[in-house]
Amino acid sequence: MISLPAALDARMQRETPLTFFEYMVLSVLSEQPERTLQMSELATRTSASLSRLSHVVGRLEKRCLLERARVPGAGRRTVATLTEAGYREVVAAAPGHVAAVREYLIDVLEPHELATLRRIGIAVDAAINRRRPDVDPPRTS
Amino acid sequence: MISLPAALDARMQRETPLTFFEYMVLSVLSEQPERTLQMSELATRTSASLSRLSHVVGRLEKRCLLERARVPGAGRRTVATLTEAGYREVVAAAPGHVAAVREYLIDVLEPHELATLRRIGIAVDAAINRRRPDVDPPRTS
DNA sequence: CGCACGTTGTTGACGCATCAAGTTCGGCTG
DNA sequence: CAGCCGAACTTGATGCGTCAACAACGTGCG
Numbered sequence: 472m473i474s475l476p477a478a479l480d481a482r483m484q485r486e487t488p489l490t491f492f493e494y495m496v497l498s499v500l501s502e503q504p505e506r507t508l509q510m511s512e513l514a515t516r517t518s519a520s521l522s523r524l525s526h527v528v529g530r531l532e533k534r535c536l537l538e539r540a541r542v543p544g545a546g547r548r549t550v551a552t553l554t555e556a557g558y559r560e561v562v563a564a565a566p567g568h569v570a571a572v573r574e575y576l577i578d579v580l581e582p583h584e585l586a587t588l589r590r591i592g593i594a595v596d597a598a599i600n601r602r603r604p605d606v607d608p609p610r611t612s
Numbered sequence: 613m614i615s616l617p618a619a620l621d622a623r624m625q626r627e628t629p630l631t632f633f634e635y636m637v638l639s640v641l642s643e644q645p646e647r648t649l650q651m652s653e654l655a656t657r658t659s660a661s662l663s664r665l666s667h668v669v670g671r672l673e674k675r676c677l678l679e680r681a682r683v684p685g686a687g688r689r690t691v692a693t694l695t696e697a698g699y700r701e702v703v704a705a706a707p708g709h710v711a712a713v714r715e716y717l718i719d720v721l722e723p724h725e726l727a728t729l730r731r732i733g734i735a736v737d738a739a740i741n742r743r744r745p746d747v748d749p750p751r752t753s
Numbered sequence: 754c755g756c757a758c759g760t761t762g763t764t765g766a767c768g769c770a771t772c773a774a775g776t777t778c779g780g781c782t783g
Numbered sequence: 784c785a786g787c788c789g790a791a792c793t794t795g796a797t798g799c800g801t802c803a804a805c806a807a808c809g810t811g812c813g
Contacts, residue, residue: 511792522793547790596615599616663800666763688807763805764803772796777790777791780790
């Protein structure tokens with residue numbers, strides 16, 4: 472559990488100019504209808520805090536892989552949209568990412584082990600979010 | 613896999629003045645005969661790079677939780693030794709750490725799921741270390 | 754006997770995550 | 784309709800991890 476994320480991240484950065492998390496962000500966007508998603512929605516889908524996402528999106532914007540735009544007349548809502556360059560970047564990176572995950576995880580497990588791992592993930596997530604259902608919560612105490 | 617380490621780390625830092633990794637370091641030391649271990653050995657047992665360990669040990673030393681000492685006549689060998697204060701710190705932190713791991717992982721799993729998870733861990737570790745058996749390798753290319 | 758090399762650690766610079774504070778909206782309430 | 788509150792982001796400071804370079808120490812080879 473400790474080694475796997477580190478190993479994946481290390482390998483990704485060797486083969487592509489993308490962090491694992493950056494890849495997740497771009498990847499989620501690429502699957503969206505207009506390649507566009509609101510920041511807070513993007514945050515929950517990548518299981519990141521809004522703060523972290525904002526920083527990362529800021530960097531990705533500087534690298535011209537996506538763009539931000541305020542949604543007028545809708546509070547402070549902001550959407551991020553994948554650019555053409557960003558789309559090409561994800562597409563180029565995808566095979567390597569998939570291969571890494573297969574090599575380190577999927578391919579070394581029996582089908583029933585994978586199924587169990589899936590159940591474990593769901594159970595653990597539930598346990599974590601039971602008393603702390605929010606990421607980046609406002610200070611209530 | 614992504615959420616669990618973050619959740620554990622967050623909870624530890626709320627309840628104790630120790631990072632999960634700092635806890636591991638102190639904990640490993642506390643189980644040693646003289647509460648003493650060589651840096652490189654400590655690094656492998658905490659699955660960290662020597663560099664990372666050196667930084668962390670440096671900080672822990674500033675906080676007087678352990679001490680470093682060169683071993684004369686043995687290359688550049690250095691050993692870290694837990695102080696009394698360090699020992700008290702681990703002992704105080706231990707129950708919280710154990711409780712957190714139980715709450716988020718152990719207690720939400722069926723025994724057979726836990727057993728499978730164990731096998732998964734071993735398989736994944738093997739896959740990761742197959743072609744990259746060294747941490748912090750010298751640049752050979 | 755000297756020096757080149759491998760081992761073992763340490764250090765500094767840099768990048769990323771986190772936390773707390775600030776900002777900008779809309780909506781509700783009195 | 785005025786002020787207040789919460790939602791949705793952003794920003795800046797701080798701390799940790801990583802990488803590459805360096806440092807210190809034996810050892811074996813020529």
